[in-house]
Amino acid sequence: MIEIRDLSLTYQGPKGPVHALRGIDLQVRSGEVFGIIGRSGAGKSSLVRCLNLLNRPTGGQVIVGGRDLMQLSETELRAARRDIGMVFQHFNLLSSRTVFDNVALPLELAGMAKNEIRQRVTPLLELVGLDHLADRYPAQISGGQKQRVGIARALASHPKVLLSDEATSALDPETTRSILDLLRKVNRELGVTVVLITHQMQVIKQIADRVAVIDGGRIAEMGSVIEVFTRPQQAITKSLIDEIVPQELPASVSARVHQLSQKLQAGQVGQLLRLSYAGESAYQPILSHLIRELGLDLSILHGQIDEIQDQTFGSLAVYASGEPARIEAAVTHLRAGGVQVQIVH
Numbered sequence: 617m618i619e620i621r622d623l624s625l626t627y628q629g630p631k632g633p634v635h636a637l638r639g640i641d642l643q644v645r646s647g648e649v650f651g652i653i654g655r656s657g658a659g660k661s662s663l664v665r666c667l668n669l670l671n672r673p674t675g676g677q678v679i680v681g682g683r684d685l686m687q688l689s690e691t692e693l694r695a696a697r698r699d700i701g702m703v704f705q706h707f708n709l710l711s712s713r714t715v716f717d718n719v720a721l722p723l724e725l726a727g728m729a730k731n732e733i734r735q736r737v738t739p740l741l742e743l744v745g746l747d748h749l750a751d752r753y754p755a756q757i758s759g760g761q762k763q764r765v766g767i768a769r770a771l772a773s774h775p776k777v778l779l780s781d782e783a784t785s786a787l788d789p790e791t792t793r794s795i796l797d798l799l800r801k802v803n804r805e806l807g808v809t810v811v812l813i814t815h816q817m818q819v820i821k822q823i824a825d826r827v828a829v830i831d832g833g834r835i836a837e838m839g840s841v842i843e844v845f846t847r848p849q850q851a852i853t854k855s856l857i858d859e860i861v862p863q864e865l866p867a868s869v870s871a872r873v874h875q876l877s878q879k880l881q882a883g884q885v886g887q888l889l890r891l892s893y894a895g896e897s898a899y900q901p902i903l904s905h906l907i908r909e910l911g912l913d914l915s916i917l918h919g920q921i922d923e924i925q926d927q928t929f930g931s932l933a934v935y936a937s938g939e940p941a942r943i944e945a946a947v948t949h950l951r952a953g954g955v956q957v958q959i960v961h
């Protein structure tokens with residue numbers, strides 16, 4: 617659907633060139649929700665604005681629906697942009713126009729007849745749940761409702777792709793959830809491919825199928841959301857997911873490990889293990905085997921369990937005590953069952 621090849625973007629800043637994007641390669645598949653996450657200044661907005669050439673890249677290619685956007689004439693580009701809707705953080709609504717007329721605007725600009733516009737806009741307002749507010753002005757509706765208008769407007773030209781530039785950053789957590797649910801509905805029911813940028817892993821967790829982590833204008837890591845959450849490779853990714861899956865164990869765990877190690881019997885060793893599991897491995901009776909078959913003592917010291925798009929994932933910090941060979945066998949057994957095991961100490 618979207619293919620970015622070796623994309624670079626350099627701004628001419630007051631203090632010299634700023635290399636905002638450096639050799640980005642990525643592919644967004646048709647029908648998916650693709651998230652791009654990074655800290656402030658990482659290059660997210662620069663990247664998403666390259667996808668419809670609101671920013672003109674300094675190098676590389678942007679191919680959308682098989683067409684290289686950089687090669688298109690102005691007229692062709694205007695037509696291609698109708699396939700790419702965009703939603704903005706600050707909504708960008710016209711205050712002098714009603715909700716209905718804001719959604720109708722791109723259709724008026726495209727020269728569509730009035731009755732046709734009505735036929736197009738009315739179901740869109742129903743889709744976003746604003747049909748009862750069609751005659752209100754932006755100043756008379758809430759932030760979440762404004763973003764619903766923004767989404768309906770972006771869908772007016774029946775785009776194949778919807779770009780979302782921090783669409784929920786100005787909203788409270790509950791409204792954020794409802795707007796993300798709406799974007800998911802647009803994706804599922806209308807088959808629109810969604811590319812969204814955000815600085816919050818919570819947003820990625822709720823809605824994205826795949827994610828790219830961007831840092832210093834480069835892609836640091838990319839993969840399915842469940843993969844990236846359970847097996848983060850880069851420090852930047854670990855720090856971003858820390859808000860959802862803490863990477864460090866609390867200090868109380870060390871104290872507890874110390875206490876437990878004092879109680880070890882002769883011939884026993886103790887080992888603190890961090891287990892991460894996702895999908896199928898989450899449903900296996902992973903710990904009971906270690907207790908029953910290997911005769912280990914297990915103390916669960918810390919843990920959490922969560923869900924990403926109907927897939928369970930979790931992490932546990934477990935203190936295992938028993939014969940050394942049996943602990944080794946336990947680690948092998950866990951790994952064979954798809955559980956990631958980190959031997960802490």
Ligand SMILES: Nc1ncnc2c1ncn2[C@@H]1O[C@H](COP(=O)(O)OP(=O)(O)OP(=O)(O)O)[C@@H](O)[C@H]1O
Binds near residue numbers: 628635636815
């Ligand atoms: N018009 C511009 N002129 C010069 N430098 C710019 C311009 N726009 C962005 N930059 C710089 O490019 C880099 C990437 O900016 P960008 O806005 O893409 O990051 P971002 O990840 O979207 O950050 P934020 O979340 O804070 O919006 C930053 O160093 C920024 O200062």
